Amino acid sequence: MREIVLDTETTGLSHANGDRIIEIACVELVNHIPTGRSFQRYLNPERLVSADAFAIHGLSDAFLADKPRFAEIVAELEEFIQDSPLVIHNAEFDMGFINAELARLERRPLDPTRAVDTVQIARRKFPGAPASLDALCKRFGVDNSARTKHGALLDVELLAEVYLELVGGRQAGLALLAEPAPVTTIAGPHGDVAIRATAARPPRHFAPTAEELAAHAELLKKLADPIWMK
Incomplete structure (x- = not known):
């Protein structure tokens, strides 16, 4: 079973108001085990980054100015994710931004049913408990000390570990080491x-x-x- 853990950083909070993706990152899981394959790109959003967003991720307009546009990397992105389920923390946000970018290029949108929302999984598993990525890292003992700013690649790597804890993937991975019976x-x-x-x-x-x-x-x-x- 192949899954893609995905995250984005954006110029602001609303794609409906014209905010754009400035970073997108993915890591590949097969049978709930990271394969080491990843995809990450910084993007020129063709608009300014809001002050509030900059405070979160620290990606400046000057840094993004010479980066490729979404149209230049979309084929690589689609090739990497293929038709695999997409594991996303707060999936509605990221899926909305990606589909807004695809709509600008008149490309087929991603099916929302492909998304596996780790926020929803965490809320079902731990009702009433905080479900932020930092809170889940703390709950499961995942080291997030390097997360001084939000960054899509670091966040997907952390999310992959959290997701495996949420679904029991570490135990499943250990079971794969055993020689299967005939x-x-x-x-x-x-x-x-x-x-x-x-x-x-x-x-x-x-x-x-x-x-x-x-x-x-x-x-x-x-x-x-x-x-x-x-």
Whole structure:
């Protein structure tokens, strides 16, 4: 199962008011395990970054001036994410910005049902608890000390760790290390059925020792009419 953890940084909070993406980053998971493949680009938004947004991510107009425009990287982005589910923290925000950029280029929008929203997962799992990325890092012991400013690539790397904790992916990853049992195919009433063989466990003996029997007898002497004597 391939999934893409995705995050964006933007010039402001509202794509409807013309705010644009200035950074987009993705990391690849396969079977809930990071593969080491990533995609990250800074972008020239063709407009000024708001003061409030700059305070969050620290990406200035001067820094972004010589960066490519979204139209120049969109094919690479689409090639990287393909049709995989998109793991996003507060998915409505990022999906809205990406689809606004795609609409400007008259390209097909991303299907919102592809998004796996980690905010919603966290709120279902921990009702009433803070669901910010920093709060979830603290809950799961994920080191976010380098996160002095928001940055899309750092944030997706942190989010990937948080997501694995939310869905139990670390345990699932450990299970992948075990050698799978052989599969046998048998004919069933509705077609062949695959059965994975499991090795029989050796018998375990639990006979009490002489000391345990003596201790049990002493205990029975202290009980009134014990059922063990009937």
